[in-house]
Amino acid sequence: MPHGYSSLARVFRPALFVALVLSALLLSGCFSTRGPRKTERSSSVVSYLYPDQANPLPPTSIPVLRLPLRVGIAFVPGKSDISEQQKTVLLQRVAAEFKGRDYIQSIELVPSTYLRAGGGFANLNQVRSLLGVDVIALVAYDQVQFTSNNLLSLSYWTIVGAYIFSGNKNDTQTLMEAAVYDIASRHLLFRAPGASRVEAGAAAAYVQQRLRTDSTAGFDAATTELITNLKLQLETFRERVKNAPGEVRIEHRPGYTGGGSLGACFASILGLLFLARACTYTHTCTRHRT
Amino acid sequence: MKTTPAAPAHAQPFPWASVCVIAFTLGVAAQPALASTLLYERLALLRGEYWRLWTGHFVHFGSSHLFWNLAIFTVASIWSERLAPARTRLLLVASPGLIGLALFGLEPALATYGGLSGVATSMLVFLSYTQLARLAAPATPNKNEPLASSPTSDRWFWRAVLALVVLKIGAEFALQQPLFTRFAPAGIRAVPLAHLIGVLVATVMHRNLRGFRPRFLPRRTG
Numbered sequence: 001m002p003h004g005y006s007s008l009a010r011v012f013r014p015a016l017f018v019a020l021v022l023s024a025l026l027l028s029g030c031f032s033t034r035g036p037r038k039t040e041r042s043s044s045v046v047s048y049l050y051p052d053q054a055n056p057l058p059p060t061s062i063p064v065l066r067l068p069l070r071v072g073i074a075f076v077p078g079k080s081d082i083s084e085q086q087k088t089v090l091l092q093r094v095a096a097e098f099k100g101r102d103y104i105q106s107i108e109l110v111p112s113t114y115l116r117a118g119g120g121f122a123n124l125n126q127v128r129s130l131l132g133v134d135v136i137a138l139v140a141y142d143q144v145q146f147t148s149n150n151l152l153s154l155s156y157w158t159i160v161g162a163y164i165f166s167g168n169k170n171d172t173q174t175l176m177e178a179a180v181y182d183i184a185s186r187h188l189l190f191r192a193p194g195a196s197r198v199e200a201g202a203a204a205a206y207v208q209q210r211l212r213t214d215s216t217a218g219f220d221a222a223t224t225e226l227i228t229n230l231k232l233q234l235e236t237f238r239e240r241v242k243n244a245p246g247e248v249r250i251e252h253r254p255g256y257t258g259g260g261s262l263g264a265c266f267a268s269i270l271g272l273l274f275l276a277r278a279c280t281y282t283h284t285c286t287r288h289r290t
Numbered sequence: 291m292k293t294t295p296a297a298p299a300h301a302q303p304f305p306w307a308s309v310c311v312i313a314f315t316l317g318v319a320a321q322p323a324l325a326s327t328l329l330y331e332r333l334a335l336l337r338g339e340y341w342r343l344w345t346g347h348f349v350h351f352g353s354s355h356l357f358w359n360l361a362i363f364t365v366a367s368i369w370s371e372r373l374a375p376a377r378t379r380l381l382l383v384a385s386p387g388l389i390g391l392a393l394f395g396l397e398p399a400l401a402t403y404g405g406l407s408g409v410a411t412s413m414l415v416f417l418s419y420t421q422l423a424r425l426a427a428p429a430t431p432n433k434n435e436p437l438a439s440s441p442t443s444d445r446w447f448w449r450a451v452l453a454l455v456v457l458k459i460g461a462e463f464a465l466q467q468p469l470f471t472r473f474a475p476a477g478i479r480a481v482p483l484a485h486l487i488g489v490l491v492a493t494v495m496h497r498n499l500r501g502f503r504p505r506f507l508p509r510r511t512g
Contacts, residue, residue, distance in 0.1 A: 273451065277444055
């Protein structure tokens with residue numbers, strides 16, 4: 001080997017090594033090898049309804065609910081990257097819970113464009129006039145996503161490992177809440193929460209995609225729990241109205257549809273009575289004959 | 291217990307009025323287009339379409355609504371018409387109109403109404419009264435109602451039927467919701483006032499028109 005070449009190699013070998021290490025670091029830096037990361041998306045009923053009030057005054061008038069009710073459902077505007085389509089799907093699921101109840105006349109899904117951040121009751125009154133709703137269910141959410149590395153993330157140094165091994169651990173925690181307000185009296189009628197936690201692993205190359213999937217799954221699971229609690233709260237509210245009529249006044253809207261119905265249960269009780277009578281009658285006749 | 295044998299079947303009048311009402315109700319159900327013309331609608335009544343006071347009762351909001359109302363009406367009305375034909379027929383003519391009129395006067399918030407239950411309640415209560423009266427006075431036959439002296443039922447049963455009707459109406463008024471029933475279409479409320487008026491009409495008919503027979507019809511002898 002010529003002398004000149006060996007001295008050149010001696011000079012460049014460490015440089016080559018450093019270059020290789022740097023390029024590996026730079027490439028792996030494209031993937032997630034840093035500490036835990038946090039993504040948050042949320043909206044708040046309080047900041048929407050009382051944007052500039054530290055101590056909002058409680059409403060003084062008694063809410064008057066005129067049955068059957070016209071209900072609106074809306075997502076509270078907030079810092080979010082949830083698509084309008086996703087919001088609509090979630091709202092439709094909540095709306096389905098209200099449908100088919102004889103004290104509810106109609107349910108309107110209020111698009112996000114109708115509500116502005118910090119709009120308060122003034123904004124709700126606009127919605128009330130525009131869409132003709134009496135009561136609104138405001139759906140707020142708080143979703144936090146954490147991403148951290150586990151031992152498998154060491155495989156990211158190989159670059160290929162970043163596509164194969166799930167070296168990232170995602171944790172998605174979602175809290176949703178539906179607060180049902182009587183717009184006219186500004187009273188909170190009832191509220192129902194729903195929470196979920198989704199944990200999943202992902203390879204570095206697919207972390208963002210996985211986080212989006214987890215976010216959707218988190219909202220879905222939280223909505224399912226929200227719906228269960230909503231049913232419960234709705235029944236509790238009905239009982240509360242019955243037991244404490246001073247708390248909420250119920251009136252019937254002029255122009256309701258009424259039906260005269262005796263029903264299967266009433267007919268069945270009558271049938272049972274008739275059967276009992278027939279048995280007694282037959283028994284007495286038999287005794288008379290003997 | 292009184293067990294006087296019932297009159298022979300050939301002596302019992304054919305319940306043609308009840309059959310006509312049943313046929314009409316089924317006809318209306320089979321032709322839904324008729325509902326808009328016959329349904330009790332407050333605005334239409336204010337426009338002068340007074341027939342709706344009568345005909346609204348024969349329009350129903352679903353097959354279940356129709357079935358159970360008609361089931362009770364059929365039994366009560368046919369039985370009642372065979373026992374007391376003249377008064378039952380008068381009740382069949384009067385009660386729909388009187389119930390409709392009462393709803394119009396006393397329930398101004400009621401925009402639309404349908405269902406035979408008010409009339410069926412009226413018939414059921416009238417039948418119970420008639421049976422109780424027959425059990426109380428079995429020996430005096432009524433010329434106009436030839437079967438009046440043949441009780442076939444027990445007092446406890448008819449009293450229980452009356453109690454059940456009263457309980458249902460009372461509970462519906464108190465709870466502001468139907469006690470034993472649920473409407474298939476959402477947004478339809480039960481109207482216990484219709485049942486209450488039905489009971490009142492039957493009570494008045496029973497108490498004040500015993501032995502009633504229209505003058506233009508020949509009196510039965512024996």
